[in-house]
Amino acid sequence: MPELPDLNPVIHGKLRLALLSLLSSVEEAEFTWLRAKTGSTDGNLGAQLLKLEEAGYLAVEKRFVQRKPQTLYRMTEAGRQALTDYVQALKQLLGAAIDA
Amino acid sequence: MMGNIEEQDLKDRLSLIETMIAEGRRTTESWGWTFVLWGVAYYVAIAWSAFGRPSIAWPVTMTVGGALTSVLASRVRGKHPWTTVGRAMMAIWVGMGISLFILMLSLGMTGRLDLHIGAAIVAAMLGTANATSSIILKWKMQFACAVVWWTAMVAALFTSENVTAIIFLVAIFLCQIVFGIYGMISESRRHKADAASQGVFHA
Numbered sequence: 339m340p341e342l343p344d345l346n347p348v349i350h351g352k353l354r355l356a357l358l359s360l361l362s363s364v365e366e367a368e369f370t371w372l373r374a375k376t377g378s379t380d381g382n383l384g385a386q387l388l389k390l391e392e393a394g395y396l397a398v399e400k401r402f403v404q405r406k407p408q409t410l411y412r413m414t415e416a417g418r419q420a421l422t423d424y425v426q427a428l429k430q431l432l433g434a435a436i437d438a
Numbered sequence: 439m440m441g442n443i444e445e446q447d448l449k450d451r452l453s454l455i456e457t458m459i460a461e462g463r464r465t466t467e468s469w470g471w472t473f474v475l476w477g478v479a480y481y482v483a484i485a486w487s488a489f490g491r492p493s494i495a496w497p498v499t500m501t502v503g504g505a506l507t508s509v510l511a512s513r514v515r516g517k518h519p520w521t522t523v524g525r526a527m528m529a530i531w532v533g534m535g536i537s538l539f540i541l542m543l544s545l546g547m548t549g550r551l552d553l554h555i556g557a558a559i560v561a562a563m564l565g566t567a568n569a570t571s572s573i574i575l576k577w578k579m580q581f582a583c584a585v586v587w588w589t590a591m592v593a594a595l596f597t598s599e600n601v602t603a604i605i606f607l608v609a610i611f612l613c614q615i616v617f618g619i620y621g622m623i624s625e626s627r628r629h630k631a632d633a634a635s636q637g638v639f640h641a
Contacts, residue, residue, distance in 0.1 A: 352454065359455045363462030364519035371519060375461055425455060432448045 343427035346420055348393045353378055353386045358395060358413065358421050366399075366412040387411060395420055463521055468629075470621025472507055472531075477614025479503035484607070493546065500539055526574055534567040554594050557602050561591035561609070568613065579620065583613035 349355055356376050361367060373383050390396045395417030399410045413421075479499050486495035538560065545551035565587035572580035590609040594602045 352451075355451060356454060356458045359458030360462045363459045364521050365525070367462075367519040375458075421455075425452070428448055428452055432445065432452070 343430055345427055345431070346424050348389060348395070349420055349424045351386065351389075353382065354390055355424075357383075357386060357390060357411075358417060361396065361411060361413040362418060362421055366410045369409045369411070372411065390417070393417075393420075462519070463523065468518075468625050469527065470618050470623075470625055471510070473614045473618030473621060475507060475510070475618075476503060477610050477618060480610045480614065481607075484603075496546070497539075497543055500535075500542075504535065504539075523574060527571055530567050530570050534563050538563055553599050554602060557594035557606060558591045561587045561594060561606075564613070565591060579617065583617050586613050 349358060353376060357372060360372065360375055369383070369387075372378075372387070373380065376383065378386075387396065387398075391398055391411075393416075395414055397412045397414050399412070401408050401410070479502070483496045483499035486492075486499065541559065542551070542556065545556060565584045568580050568587060569584035572578070572584060586609050590605050593605045597605070
């Protein structure tokens, strides 16, 4: 019987998973948009985004638009690969759970 | 760790990924207003050239229309992110707009602009842009607009100037004003539905 894969703990948190999934479908997104889409608080969202950034899954760009600060998040190649691997692992586990 | 994960939790996570990806893709499709704006711009340009100064009516109206679209688009889009589909849509319409602007300006300046040929070119390009958008967005209603423009293109070459003018006014009304309002209503309904289904996620 093949060995079951481990789920990446960095992505496994529901908010982090939601964030990576959202960012996989857009080129880049602003902090406020991510907050609106996930319904998360500023503090929690900032902390989870930082974890994803530290893992190298997100790239951050800070800039000023009409004198207002704007923080943009973009998924990196490593992030895209990690999400793909996570989905594969989920499907494998789900297959094993159904077979059991 | 694996032993504790239940089947339902795995399914929930897959569903969460699918929902969020769909959510991200749904964000940049509020463009119904641009059809209405350009429909009004076409009517202004037609009326101005019929009763005023035809040499400047189209270039000035199109330039003002382009500037207005650009300013309003940046406000409407606000903090919404770009998607590949959104960028593709913009590329199609901006490319078509610039081509049409340069071509019509050049034809007007050289005196080689014939009403039948000019109308057919405009209708063909609008038909192409609508058809391309509709195929990408899988939007049948927009493909119907492409068919209307292609019909106007053929009619422009086979009918009198008066009939061509009437067909164009009708095509603008159907494919710009009516379609634009329909698009705005659809977008508004979708945004309300999206807002109602928004979830809260915790770490």
